């Protein structure tokens with residue numbers, strides 16, 4: 001069985017009738033959206049908010065009711081993937097470029113559930129290039145400031161052009177190799193004018209991490225088992 005699918009489907013068990021659900025982005029989060037869609041078809045009542053245009057389209061396709069942010073009083077649970085998860089459950093996210101909307105939704109969720117396969121587990125973050133969303137204005141200057149923090153960085157490309165996020169911004173992929181203190185690095189990145197958000201998601205905001213393994217088993221790296 002696909003380990004990403006396994007983790008995503010087990011996270012959907014935490015969604016209850018009447019909840020407002022945050023929908024993540026990426027291949028793992030897509031499994032969760034599809035599984036939620038099946039539950040909705042079977043009678044589950046939820047409303048959802050999506051962290052990307054792609055996830056919004058997928059949710060619509062699966063008959064999940066989407067709600068406007070202005071009408072939201074709370075987000076009960078968000079299910080999303082990650083590119084790396086360290087031993088403390090800090091994350092790198094944004095491999096698909098959705099980190100800003102993902103972070104806003106995760107930050108405002110009572111429960112943020114991360115679903116990954118075992119390949120995402122690392123001792124120290126940083127082998128995966130850290131995505132940083134930056135505004136297009138004077139992007140070269142912002143890149144220079146990011147480089148001063150000790151990384152190699154370049155603007156993400158797609159089909160021979162700059163990749164543009166759902167928010168009209170660019171992504172600087174920053175190769176740190178080893179991120180020893182994610183909190184400090186996150187603070188330093190956020191101080192640079194031109195930076196909108198970093199792909200570092202710090203552990204206090206990560207409530208549950210579910211890891212799927214290729215042999216069909218699951219491991220709860222963080223959080224309590226469902227009662």
Ligand SMILES: O=C[C@H](O)[C@H](O)[C@H](O)COP(=O)(O)O
Pocket residue numbers: 024025026027028029080081082083093094095096097098099102
């Ligand atoms: O911007 C994309 C997101 O942060 C994804 O959740 C992350 O890249 C993991 O994606 P996947 O589940 O496809 O490995």
